Amino acid sequence: MNSKKNRITGFAGSNSSQSINRKLVQYALDSFKDDETELLDLNDFEMPLYSKDREKEIGIPEKAHLFRRKMHEANAVICSMAENNRSYTAAFKNILDWCSRIDLNIYGQNPMLLMSTSPGKYGGQNVMNTAKSFFPKCGAEIIETFSLPSFYENFKEGKITDEALKDELLSKIESFKSSIQHGKKAKN
Numbered sequence: 001m002n003s004k005k006n007r008i009t010g011f012a013g014s015n016s017s018q019s020i021n022r023k024l025v026q027y028a029l030d031s032f033k034d035d036e037t038e039l040l041d042l043n044d045f046e047m048p049l050y051s052k053d054r055e056k057e058i059g060i061p062e063k064a065h066l067f068r069r070k071m072h073e074a075n076a077v078i079c080s081m082a083e084n085n086r087s088y089t090a091a092f093k094n095i096l097d098w099c100s101r102i103d104l105n106i107y108g109q110n111p112m113l114l115m116s117t118s119p120g121k122y123g124g125q126n127v128m129n130t131a132k133s134f135f136p137k138c139g140a141e142i143i144e145t146f147s148l149p150s151f152y153e154n155f156k157e158g159k160i161t162d163e164a165l166k167d168e169l170l171s172k173i174e175s176f177k178s179s180i181q182h183g184k185k186a187k188n
C-alpha cells in the first residue's frame with residue numbers, strides 16, 4: 001500500500017467558463033478522493049499569440065513555465081480536449097506552442113487519461129486522434145482514452161447518465177489508477 005497521496009492535475013483544452021470538457025475532467029477527478037487533485041483553468045495561462053517574432057521580443061512568458069511546472073509537479077494528468085474545427089482550440093494550442101519552446105517534455109513523463117467530448121455524436125474524435133498521436137512526444141504516457149459523445153444527452157448534473165458510457169469511463173479510471181500506483185512517478 002502507498003501511504004503518500006498522488007497529485008492528479010487536470011485541465012480541459014478550453015477557455016470557456018461553461019466548458020463541457022472541464023465538467024468531464026471534474027467528474028473524472030471526483031474519483032480520486034484520497035489524492036490531491038487540482039483542476040487548472042486555461043484562462044490562467046493566457047499569453048500573447050505565439051510567433052517567432054514575439055518570442056524574440058519578449059522571451060517565453062512565465063505562464064508557459066508555470067503550466068509546464070504544474071504538469072511536472074503532478075504524478076498523473078487528466079485532460080479533456082475541446083474540438084474546434086476538428087482540432088485543438090486556439091487557447092490550448094497557444095499554450096502548447098509556447099510550452100514546446102521550453103522543451104517538448106511538457107507533461108513530465110506522466111501517466112495520462114486523455115478524454116474529449118463535444119455536443120456532437122463523435123465526441124471530439126478528431127482532436128482526440130490529434131492529441132493521441134502527439135502527446136506521447138510531449139512527455140505523456142497515455143494510459144487510457146475516452147470520448148464522450150453527445151454531451152448534453154449523456155451528462156447531466158455533473159454525472160454521466162448513460163450507464164454503458166459511465167461504466168466504460170469508471171473502468172478506465174480504475175486501470176489508470178493502477179498504472180499511477182505502479183508507474184515511474186508512483187509515490188512510495
Ligand SMILES: Cc1cc2nc3c(=O)[nH]c(=O)nc-3n(C[C@H](O)[C@H](O)[C@H](O)COP(=O)(O)O)c2cc1C
Binds near residue numbers: 120
Ligand atoms: C469555432 C468552433 C468550432 C467548432 N468545431 C467543432 C468541431 O469541429 N467538432 C465538434 O465536435 N464540435 C465543434 N464545435 C462545438 C464544440 O465542441 C462545443 O462548442 C464544445 O462545447 C466545446 O467544448 P468546451 O465546452 O469544453 O469548450 C465547435 C465550436 C466552435 C465555437
